[in-house]
Amino acid sequence: MTFPRLIPALLLMAALLALHTAGNRPSGAAGTEPAMDLPAYLKPATDPATGIRFTRITQPGALGSGIVCGKIYCSHRYSSAQAWNADQSLLVLMNGCNGMCFLDGKTYLPLFHRNKSGECEWRPRNAEMMICVDGQKISIWAPRTNREDIVYSATKYRDLEFGPSKGNPSRDGNRIAVRATRNDGAAVVFAYDIDRRLKYPDIDLAQVAGTTSSCTISPLGENILCFQNLVDGTEQRAIFAVDGTLRQTWKDHHRPGHGDLTLDADGSEIYVGTSKSAPDKYQVIKRRLSDGKVTSLTKYGEAEHTSLRALDRPEWAFISYGGNPDEVRSHPDWAPYTREVIALRVDGRQEVRRIVQTRNAPFDYWSETHASPSPDGSQVIWSSNWGVPGGPVYEFVAHIDWPQQPGLN
Known part of the structure; x- marks a missing residue:
């Protein structure tokens, strides 16, 4: 099926108004991906769509301290894997490093390599x-x-x-x-x-x-x-x-999948991920382990992976969105996110914080975004080929300042 590349002005306005962004950061249009050159290695950058600061932390080749990144990809293990240690002093990369590569968890300088x-x-x-x-x-x-x-x-x-x-x-x-x-x-x-x-x-x-x-x-x-x-x-x-x-x-098939486990507000253990079955197909849902009860958390959309590794913020799921920006813009009834990382409250109120546009062109498994937060939720690691299918896959870390307001802590 072919979708139109443009939508009427009124629908575009409705899609923009539907975006929910915490704080005073510029929201931008979902999936617009303002033009941006690949940031230099270890040089801070700012996402023009969200105002979030982020840093590229890898590049192909030798980084130092015995750490060598592969030419194709060099990344953390997976969205549901905890990349940082408990106090965020260490960050580990496991894909494309010929072993385990440990970086400083805050400066991202290479520290040591282990087999x-x-x-x-x-x-x-x-x-x-x-x-x-x-x-x-x-x-x-x-x-x-x-x-x-x-x-x-x-x-x-x-x-x-x-x-x-x-x-x-x-x-x-x-x-x-x-x-x-x-x-x-x-x-x-x-x-x-x-x-x-x-x-x-x-x-x-x-x-x-x-x-x-x-x-x-x-x-x-x-x-x-x-x-x-x-x-x-x-x-x-x-x-x-x-x-x-x-x-x-x-x-039910994959209901949900590509997700992670956490505790709900009432203390129940839940699994949060993307459903691939009716009646909530391609929605992010939570499902209670005790009785299988399902609650939908988003509209139909392009969510690919969910992480609950911010253990100190169990109420927030970090979701990697893929998809085609033109297709998503042509469906104002869909969840208005594409090729970006968001944080979503799991209480069902559909409260969202947009984090970063990934500029990640679909290609293969290793180039998937797989966003995963630090234990306190102040950092999120994610992968991107920066719009070049088959090009090198880099690692980035986005930095989140959480507002000290009731209901947002």
Whole structure:
């Protein structure tokens, strides 16, 4: 289907009025992407559409301190992965760095490089430590000193995985979900409590339909959310209690997906992401783990990835939008965001803070924006090829000043 490139003046005015921007920053038109040259490496810049300051923090080639960025991309791991440590003194890049590249979390100067097998995620309340899962062990690792303490060695399992890719620890950093193959060949997942050195019962993944692609513990450490791929292409979800009780199966396709977990205002654990099923197809929704209740948070739109890694601001979801600006402008009834990052309140009031225009032309997975905030929400890391499909993918960090007003803190 071909959409018109221009819309009548009255519709354009309506789209502009529909934009909600906190503070006194200039709002601009959704998807207009005012012309802007690629900012120089480590030189502060300002987005002309939002007034937000941002910095390009990578460039292809050697950055120093043993850190070398690839020519094609050099980026943080994923939207739902925590890029910064707890006090934001360190920032880690894992894609295109031939290992793990650690930068200063505020100046973005290169600090050191580590080669570490397995998969590691920051411990949310301990700035010096990461939790790592590799082969037949779970460990606590200090990147600065490279010291590793093994907290669990498996004898009855192999191929232990932290997710993979979409695994996070609980909010207190004590529990994780581990996928593994048991010695009898069964695919299982189990919770593990790091502080108590306690392994929870095996959960046999054969009891739910499809092939499990990833599992993660919930924010309170009480549930495990697993992503199930069926042969017909349907992506379903299964929620288990840590004792193995099957609590929920969400059989609607991708409802939601590409999302993240957080706590709602009433303390409920929720999964927030983009739905690909009716009745809320291509809307950002939240879904409660306890009973599957769905609440729509946005209109139909081009939302691609959602992150709730601002652990100190659990009420805000950081959403990466893609799409074609001309197409979005031609649909004033859609969510008016394209190729940009926004922060959205998850309480259902559709309160939005526009953050930055990404100028990211669609090309492949590695060039997707994958925005992820720092724990306090003051910084957001994101990727962009700066309008050149197939060109180098750079990393940027946007800086957010949160107004000290009731309801916006």
